[in-house]
Amino acid sequence: MKYMLLIYGDQERWESLGADELAAVIRETDALNRALLESGELVGAYGVADDAKVVRAADGPPAVTDGPYAEAKEFLGSFTIVDCDSEERALEIAALNPASRYTGVEVRALVHEAETQL
């Protein structure tokens, strides 16, 4: 079963970290991703840029607006997709992510995916 681990940014919280602590978080995240690759559980890990745009086409041609802004209380900061044997394991992986100590990690089972190769 594949699971998506979502990490929401909390600008205030992340900015309150010192440079050393932030570097440690990054190193820890890299090491976790490496370990998940080596265990054959990593499908992908992505960081998400702050500047977001929203496209709405409900009332005619598509309209593009800015936001939601990173200054908002919660915005998507990064996500990881793992393929593992059980929900217990997915939760264990979430707990290994340093973000679990700061903003928390949201764990969602992926119930559908389209093929990506013909």
Added chain:
Amino acid sequence: MAAGRDREAVTDPDWTQVRRLAPEVLGALVRRYGHFDACEDAVQEALLAAARQWPGDGWPGSPKAWLTTVAARRLADELRRDEARRRREELDQARAPRRPAEESGSEPGGPDALGPVGDDTLTLLFLCCHPALTPASQVALTLRAVGGLTTAEIARAFLVPEATMTQRIVRAKDRIRAAGATFRLPPADEQGARLRVVLHVLYLVFNEGYTATAGADLVRDELTAEAIRLARLLLRLVPDDGEVAGLLALMLLTEARRPARLDGELGALVTLSEQDRSRWDADAIAEGVALVTGALGSKPLGPYQVQAAIAAVHDEAPTAADTDWPQILALYRVLETLDPSPVVTLNKAVALAMVDGPAAGLAVVEALAGDRRLARSHHLDSVRGHLLEVGGDRDGARAAYRAAARRARSLPERRHLLARAARLG
């Protein structure tokens, strides 16, 4: 992906004949040179080389001898790269003139080394399904080493990056080595338990294909076909185990309904009672019924046989109304004693409702309501919705279907449950 092969390679009959050789070539190599993990890589490389060269150069007279020679050469190259002296000696051995693989049974070695080719394949299955591995690793390694699939093909079937699948296989082989497992059959008193693990791995491969949710499901069809092929192979190797026959029968009887299982456009699950039975595969049903009938009559009973028997009762009913529900209820009661689980009890509740009315089924469902094993599953609400609907409680049924849809673990299932809720207004 090697040139000259594309996705239909997995089910292409000619190439399947080549893949069938993979465990035999690997078995011969491991018995001669040891180093299961290096041999397994070498056979994989030989298969890739074959896929590249044969379409252009023409097929060799003896595909097996060709694969064995190329794999042995790759193994020699690999061992040479490892500079250890001990391995150098084996390199010399590997370079020595080779006898055809068919003769490898006469190679000196332990008692297992004398076994026929079929024993090698069985030994390999036991090794790939070693209990020290995680289920995902067992599945990956079995499909590669026994199924002869490439890492790329397995990765594509499971929709993960190839690097991830590569690591899963590397990790599996590391664990086999760490567990001290060697290329020989497990002791006789352990074989029964180890065979259960092999059956479970094949069952997982089948289910991965059958409950697939992705796109056109082409790749996933190949997984069910491969699971059935491997189960047939296992039955030839272990003809006396009723559970092997039971699992193969269960797969065939389940796969037979695939053409009618999903609503084409939306991909919503179609329940058994609503499926167009004229689309079922009559040949697969006949084979499955014969297999399970033979096993039930002569072998000790096990859960796969009982599940296959239940599938057979469904598949043999010309219409849903003709279903022999008392028989199915009796079989679920047997299954409950052999392999108790809340899901089995829920299925029994459905049969009970068909025999004694929805209230009797609902009483069983409600008794399970607090079971923690079902807490995150959609099964209970799904069955509850069905029984409430049959009993005429439309509001209750709708709420139960919606609750089930929220927990459904596959899109066809979710679409089906939402459609049933919507139908109730």
